[in-house]
Amino acid sequence: MSYHPINLQEKLTRFSEHWSPKIIAQMNDYHIKLAKVQGELVWHDHPDTDEMFIVVQGKLDIHFRDGKVSLNEGELYVVPKGVEHKPVAEVECHILLIEPVGTVNTGDVVNEKTAPNDVWI
Helix, strand or coil, X not given: CCCCCCCHHHHHCCCCCECCCEEEXXXXXXXXXXXXXXXXXXXXXXXXXXXXXXEEECEEEEEEXXXXXXXXXXXXXXXXXXXXXXEEXXXXXXXXXXXXXXXXXXXXXCCCCCCCCCCEC
């Protein structure tokens, strides 16, 4: 067994594309992912799972049909399963996601921002 920490900042240097989460670790049946986001993602939900957003750098707004939550660095929010939401970042924001293996970033919606859900860095 090799014992090495995972450095979030180093992992973030390995990619530049937005809205394309990369897997950095697995814990049981959950993937821990890093993503760089800017602009808007599509309205979507995840009918079978909650989704945790942790802001590593920047600011992220998560819009809901009846309001929004604003997250700053070091803050997190859990979107309950089945709740329609749209993440928005005015400037580039780095986030950590914790979600079940196989979770697609745009839920059941398929568009140009739908990313592969199995890319490790």
